[in-house]
Amino acid sequence: MFFVDTLESGGLGNRSYLVGGPRAAVAVDPPRDVDQVIAAAAKRGVRIAYVAETHVHNDYITGGLELARITGASYLVPAAAHVSFARTPVADGDTVTVDEGLVLRALATPGHTPHHTSYVLEEDGRGTAAFTGGSLLIGTVGRPDLVEPRLTEELARAQHASAHRLADELDDEVPVLPTHGFGSFCSSSQAEGDATTIGRERTANDALTLDVDTFVAEMLAGLDDVPAYYAHMGPANAAGPAPVDLTPPGRADAGEIAARLAAGEWVVDLRSRTAFAEGHVAGSFNFEGDGKLATYLAWLIPWGKPVTLLADTPERIADAQRELARVGIDRPAAAATGDPAAWIREGERLASFPRARFADLAEVRGRGEEVVVLDVRRDSERAAGHVEGAVHVPVHELYGRLDEVPSGTVWVHCAGGMRAAIAASLLDAAGRAVVAVDDGFDAAREAGLTVTRP
Numbered sequence: 001m002f003f004v005d006t007l008e009s010g011g012l013g014n015r016s017y018l019v020g021g022p023r024a025a026v027a028v029d030p031p032r033d034v035d036q037v038i039a040a041a042a043k044r045g046v047r048i049a050y051v052a053e054t055h056v057h058n059d060y061i062t063g064g065l066e067l068a069r070i071t072g073a074s075y076l077v078p079a080a081a082h083v084s085f086a087r088t089p090v091a092d093g094d095t096v097t098v099d100e101g102l103v104l105r106a107l108a109t110p111g112h113t114p115h116h117t118s119y120v121l122e123e124d125g126r127g128t129a130a131f132t133g134g135s136l137l138i139g140t141v142g143r144p145d146l147v148e149p150r151l152t153e154e155l156a157r158a159q160h161a162s163a164h165r166l167a168d169e170l171d172d173e174v175p176v177l178p179t180h181g182f183g184s185f186c187s188s189s190q191a192e193g194d195a196t197t198i199g200r201e202r203t204a205n206d207a208l209t210l211d212v213d214t215f216v217a218e219m220l221a222g223l224d225d226v227p228a229y230y231a232h233m234g235p236a237n238a239a240g241p242a243p244v245d246l247t248p249p250g251r252a253d254a255g256e257i258a259a260r261l262a263a264g265e266w267v268v269d270l271r272s273r274t275a276f277a278e279g280h281v282a283g284s285f286n287f288e289g290d291g292k293l294a295t296y297l298a299w300l301i302p303w304g305k306p307v308t309l310l311a312d313t314p315e316r317i318a319d320a321q322r323e324l325a326r327v328g329i330d331r332p333a334a335a336a337t338g339d340p341a342a343w344i345r346e347g348e349r350l351a352s353f354p355r356a357r358f359a360d361l362a363e364v365r366g367r368g369e370e371v372v373v374l375d376v377r378r379d380s381e382r383a384a385g386h387v388e389g390a391v392h393v394p395v396h397e398l399y400g401r402l403d404e405v406p407s408g409t410v411w412v413h414c415a416g417g418m419r420a421a422i423a424a425s426l427l428d429a430a431g432r433a434v435v436a437v438d439d440g441f442d443a444a445r446e447a448g449l450t451v452t453r454p
Contacts, residue, residue: 002102002123004177005040007031011294011323012060013183017131018044019121021099026050026076027067028119028131029179032244032326034063034070041071050096052076052104054133054179055116056083058146058234059186059227060326061241076106080115085240090117109135109166111159112142112186114151118166120174129175130198136163137181138196141207143188145223146230156216159188163207172199185227185295188219224380225396229298229327236328244325248318252308252334254345257281260308265333266301270311270320271340273421277436279350281310281343286425289316291418298327299396300422306333313337353428357439361387361411362447374405374412376423377441381415388450395419402430413437413444 007016009031017028018040025046030037041048048071051064055078065085068075076096079089092108101124109118112134121129134142141163144155166176176196180186202208206215252260261267261283269276270289280286287297289311301307307324309332311317317335324332336343340350364371375386376395386392393401395414410427414420417438424436445451 002099002121002128003044004129005044006177007036007040008182009060009326010182011292012326013181013185013187013295014060014179015177015182016179017177018048019098019129019131020044020046020049021102023047024049024099026052026096026098026104027064027073028052029054029057029133030063030067032061032063032066032241033246033322034067034244037063037067038070047071048073049098050074050076050104052090052119052131053078053081054118054131054135055113056081056234056237058113058230059180059184060233061328062237063241063244065240066243078106078115078117081113081238083238083240092117107166107169109133109162111135111144111155111162113147114155114158116142116162118162120170127170127174129177130166130170131177131179132166133179134186135159135178136166136176136201136205136207137178137187138176138193139201139204140181140187140189141205141219142178142180142186143223144219146186146226146234153216153220156219157212159219160207160212160215163201163205167198167202167208170198172197172202174198176201183292185224185230189222222380225378225394227295227299228396229303232303232328245331246318246322246325248314249309249321249332249335252336254343256334257308257310257336257343258345260306260333265306265308267308267310268297269425270309270316273417273436273438274355276421276425277353277355279340279352280425281340282348282351283429284310284425285429286421288418288421289320293320294323294327294329296395296419296422297324298329300399301329308333309335310340310343311335311337351428353424353434353436355436355438356411357447358413358437358444358449359447361413361437362449364411365449370408372406372408372410374410374423376412376414376419383454385451385453387413387444388452395423398423398426402426402432405432409433409435411435411437413439413441415441
């Protein structure tokens with residue numbers, strides 16, 4: 001008998017796996033904060049004998065090198081991957097024995113990267129699970145455009161071939177266990193569902209139902225924006241990431257917070273968008289701790305800029321520090337918790353701005369008031385429909401394009417409210433009058449606003 005434990009990195013839309021038998025296990029695509037993998041192995045009472053990477057990741061910092069060092073495990077990395085550290089290179093068809101009767105077989109599945117490798121778990125010679133990394137996902141495949149633009153079409157065709165190879169070699173009932181596809185921007189399109197099998201993918205995945213030319217054309221036409229921080233992940237993983245340090249950051253008082261803002265550093269408030277709008281340190285930015293913190297903060301921040309974190313509790317700071325370390329934002333410069341009134345100096349006041357619904361925007365427009373409507377969704381979202389007359393600057397571009405937002409009170413919206421809150425905080429910090437629309441986009445038409453297509 002074997003087990004598979006799934007380790008979620010929800011903020012990044014990724015999964016890692018610990019799989020093994022009674023005595024030993026292999027960790028597949030582990031996150032940088034390896035303590036959770038070690039804890040999962042301890043709970044099972046197994047030794048981590050192998051650590052396996054499906055590819056050099058472009059969307060997060062791996063914990064594989066450190067996990068192998070700590071546990072003494074063999075570190076399996078595709079032989080064709082260019083890395084600067086010692087590892088056990090694996091090529092197509094290579095096998096390792098994880099535990100008695102339990103074998104892990106490497107299966108070359110290029111496409112997401114040229115060297116991408118899936119791993120098939122075989123029990124007594126029969127395939128029982130496929131760890132597909134960024135190859136075959138749930139209803140889709142990993143995107144092929146993260147390595148080199150000139151290789152994108154070639155890799156897209158390779159993705160199609162790799163999906164067919166997996167389907168040809170594995171039985172219908174074999175579970176497909178990908179690393180990406182649960183909200184990750186490494187997915188070529190957003191997957192639906194939580195679990196799948198080879199058989200289900202045969203009937204539901206475009207890579208397996210469309211001919212290669214149609215598949216490639218449709219996938220390339222549908223690729224979304226690439227988070228800016230991805231440019232830093234691949235090189236860091238190829239060089240060999242440093243061990244993560246999750247010890248608490250130093251405590252910042254009101255004077256230090258003010259000084260860090262004056263120095264041009266980022267002060268990030270992790271509280272809910274409701275609490276932030278009601279009262280916050282002027283100049284701070286709002287990235288909700290329970291949203292896609294790592295994705296959007298890493299996407300927007302100038303790389304290497306020091307970050308001070310503000311939150312209700314030390315636990316929220318610790319959670320954010322762990323999530324940010326996964327994308328290479330290490331060691332917050334400082335942190336503060338508790339009552340926001342303590343984050344400002346004597347004689348200062350907390351800043352605030354109003355929140356509203358699309359119905360409020362419709363009412364204001366109905367009275368003939370001139371306001372700026374700012375849509376901060378991605379291009380692909382706007383293509384499906386936008387509020388007539390709205391200015392469009394995607395949230396991940398806004399920090400560098402604030403001067404393009406017309407003068408006047410800015411009513412900023414996204415698809416649900418989280419990104420609008422980020423954008424509102426950026427505008428507020430720049431001294432703009434802003435209203436954060438905290439509403440689902442479907443409510444725009446229902447409120448009587450004209451929604452048109454580009």
